[in-house]
Amino acid sequence: MSTITNARNIEDLRLENLVKTFGDFVAVDDVTLTIPAGSFFALLGASGCGKTTTLRMIAGLEDPTSGTIKVGNADITRLRAFQRPVNTVFQSYALFPHLDIFENVAFGLRRRGIKDVTPAVEAMLELVELAPMARRKPAQLSGGQQQRVAVARALINQPDVLLLDEPLGALDLKLRRQMQIELKRIQTEVGTTFVHVTHDQEEAMTMADTVAVMNAGRIEQMGHPADVYELPKTAFVANFLGQANLFGGSISGRDGEDLVVATHGISMRLPSSRNSASESELLVGVRPEKITILDAIDVGKIPTGNNVVTGTVTDVSYTGVSTQYLVEAPWGQVLNVFEQNVIVGDRSEVGDPVVVHWAPEHTFGLGS
Amino acid sequence: MKWLRSHLVGIIAILVLVYLFVPIAVVMILSFNKPAGKFNVSWNEFSLDGWTNICGVPGVCESFLTSIQIGVVSSLAATVLGTLIAFALVRYRFRGRSTTNLLIFLPMATPEVVMGASLLALFLNLQFPLGQTTIIIAHIMFIISFVVVTVKARLQGMDPRLEEAARDLYASPSQTFRYVTFPLVLPGILGAALLGFALSFDDFIISFFNAGTLVTFPIYIWGAAQRGIPVQVNALATIVFISALVIVLVIQVRGQMKRKALSAAVVNPAAIDVLPRS
Numbered sequence: 001m002s003t004i005t006n007a008r009n010i011e012d013l014r015l016e017n018l019v020k021t022f023g024d025f026v027a028v029d030d031v032t033l034t035i036p037a038g039s040f041f042a043l044l045g046a047s048g049c050g051k052t053t054t055l056r057m058i059a060g061l062e063d064p065t066s067g068t069i070k071v072g073n074a075d076i077t078r079l080r081a082f083q084r085p086v087n088t089v090f091q092s093y094a095l096f097p098h099l100d101i102f103e104n105v106a107f108g109l110r111r112r113g114i115k116d117v118t119p120a121v122e123a124m125l126e127l128v129e130l131a132p133m134a135r136r137k138p139a140q141l142s143g144g145q146q147q148r149v150a151v152a153r154a155l156i157n158q159p160d161v162l163l164l165d166e167p168l169g170a171l172d173l174k175l176r177r178q179m180q181i182e183l184k185r186i187q188t189e190v191g192t193t194f195v196h197v198t199h200d201q202e203e204a205m206t207m208a209d210t211v212a213v214m215n216a217g218r219i220e221q222m223g224h225p226a227d228v229y230e231l232p233k234t235a236f237v238a239n240f241l242g243q244a245n246l247f248g249g250s251i252s253g254r255d256g257e258d259l260v261v262a263t264h265g266i267s268m269r270l271p272s273s274r275n276s277a278s279e280s281e282l283l284v285g286v287r288p289e290k291i292t293i294l295d296a297i298d299v300g301k302i303p304t305g306n307n308v309v310t311g312t313v314t315d316v317s318y319t320g321v322s323t324q325y326l327v328e329a330p331w332g333q334v335l336n337v338f339e340q341n342v343i344v345g346d347r348s349e350v351g352d353p354v355v356v357h358w359a360p361e362h363t364f365g366l367g368s
Numbered sequence: 369m370k371w372l373r374s375h376l377v378g379i380i381a382i383l384v385l386v387y388l389f390v391p392i393a394v395v396m397i398l399s400f401n402k403p404a405g406k407f408n409v410s411w412n413e414f415s416l417d418g419w420t421n422i423c424g425v426p427g428v429c430e431s432f433l434t435s436i437q438i439g440v441v442s443s444l445a446a447t448v449l450g451t452l453i454a455f456a457l458v459r460y461r462f463r464g465r466s467t468t469n470l471l472i473f474l475p476m477a478t479p480e481v482v483m484g485a486s487l488l489a490l491f492l493n494l495q496f497p498l499g500q501t502t503i504i505i506a507h508i509m510f511i512i513s514f515v516v517v518t519v520k521a522r523l524q525g526m527d528p529r530l531e532e533a534a535r536d537l538y539a540s541p542s543q544t545f546r547y548v549t550f551p552l553v554l555p556g557i558l559g560a561a562l563l564g565f566a567l568s569f570d571d572f573i574i575s576f577f578n579a580g581t582l583v584t585f586p587i588y589i590w591g592a593a594q595r596g597i598p599v600q601v602n603a604l605a606t607i608v609f610i611s612a613l614v615i616v617l618v619i620q621v622r623g624q625m626k627r628k629a630l631s632a633a634v635v636n637p638a639a640i641d642v643l644p645r646s
Contacts, residue, residue, distance in 0.1 A: 060536075061532050061535070061536070080535070081535040082538045082540055094533040096533070098552060107537050107539075111537060112538050
């Protein structure tokens with residue numbers, strides 16, 4: 001593996017005030033971020049949010065309208081694509097159909113004038129477990145194999161940064177899960193910085209050390225997947241990364257470390273450290289799996305201090321590992337509730353009066 | 369009746385094929401004939417004269433070679449120029465691009481008689497001596513349109529990400545063209561060149577106007593038809609037909625072999641195992 005492992009010092013990738021406009025449309029709106037060397041970074045967002053444009057600017061396939069791109073302290077903003085220490089795994093792979101797998105992987109080395117490419121190419125094909133396929137043409141490979149050729153073709157150049165543009169989008173679900181693990185393994189093995197663009201929030205959370213959620217050309221929130229999930233800072237992030245129940249309200253008082261929020265005629269508690277709203281009008285949120293559902297008569301079993309909402313079950317879907325309930329609150333809002341299927345026996349049914357509750361420490365506050 | 373109904377499609381297909389191939393078959397069969405009179409129109413006696421003495425009639429082989437020469441030169445020149453035009457039209461946004469796109473079709477749409485006559489007028493006006501050069505100029509002109517259309521289609525069908533991938537993998541613009549763009553467009557260019565040769569080889573009308581005293585193969589046959597076409601013409605025509613057929617067959621067979629290799633890879637589970645974990 002010594003031919004592959006990156007012995008050089010990899011450096012941070014830094015985007016500073018990056019802007020890209022197409023006519024009147026602002027695709028990327030003043031993005032500044034530092035992607036630490038050797039990290040697996042996911043840029044997550046819906047289609048059209050500017051994530052692919054950001055990636056193409058890093059690759060040199062698109063010129064930024066303004067701003068700079070740096071690797072370490074070297075400014076690469078004005079370098080052309082073939083001069084950058086950056087390689088890309090394209091969506092739908094873009095393998096050269098007229099070259100066999102060996103030549104596809106060797107392409108970058110040959111263009112840089114390296115004479116003896118065989119050992120490096122063979123080691124690379126070994127890493128992605130495609131050595132027996134070296135003399136096949138891309139069209140003779142399955143989707144998952146083509147995907148790994150695309151990764152090998154980029155990684156063999158030992159780039160400072162590897163860009164992955166929706167690399168698993170064309171694969172079916174099962175294969176996608178396998179490739180997620182595979183990519184993560186390869187990243188750990190070679191230690192290169194991976195920047196992964198995806199709209200699949202589960203994929204981003206599974207693979208990345210850091211996720212940045214992008215919306216309308218801006219980074220909404222960035223951090224460790226668990227931190228972003230547990231403590232979203234905007235309503236967009238709360239809804240894009242998983243599901244959330246959000247209640248509009250206003251701060252009515254304090255109780256020790258907790259804020260008391262009046263919402264729809266009831267009060268909810270929220271640790272002040274978990275509130276990112278700057279005004280007293282705010283949204284109180286909780287993830288569906290943090291909520292416990294009880295029959296209405298068991299209201300006495302609820303620990304004191306928990307947030308409580310009464311309601312009626314309007315829908316029950318059994319999904320194997322969990323049961324998903326829709327519970328209608330007195331003010332008409334429908335809450336999502338997930339219950340792990342660990343208890344044998346009765347489940348609530350449609351029409352049942354229930355109480356749902358959750359601990360204040362699972363509650364978060366957002367600017368409305 | 370029932371039999372007829374279930375086989376009707378097949379019967380019609382055979383009839384259409386017969387209709388298409390009878391004239392060609394007649395030409396081939398008559399190349400082995402020893403005509404009784406001047407006109408080689410009815411079977412008289414088997415003979416290999418047309419084949420063994422293929423250049424036996426004055427002018428036949430000269431005109432055949434002239435046509436080949438004109439075909440090669442004009443299709444090559446037109447392919448180079450047409451390919452460049454196709455790249456410009458697909459890759460660059462420039463003033464007058466859509467107009468050029470339209471104008472390039474004009475030679476295809478103009479009746480050949482009109483084009484031949486107007487070219488003749490032009491050459492006479494310029495006092496340009498008629499002959500091989502004028503025919504080549506005329507042929508290049510109308511072949512270009514066909515080349516542009518063929519190469520353009522191929523270029524437009526190419527995934528732009530392939531070139532981006534090459535640039536991303538350290539290929540300079542000229543290397544990108546040499547190692548990725550050109551090899552991928554090459555089949556289209558070769559097809560265009562073959563089509564151009566075929567168009568030039570059997571062009572009669574435009575050539576006839578601009579030939580002066582030069583005799584191309586189609587012009588020779590036209591002239592001979594008044595006096596009785598020699599059997600050698602049938603032999604040469606058969607050679608042309610067979611070569612065309614061989615080229616088409618080779619391309620077909622190669623394509624089929626590729627498809628077979630492909631489906632073998634899909635059917636063979638060893639070739640598609642998704643994650644050969646050790």
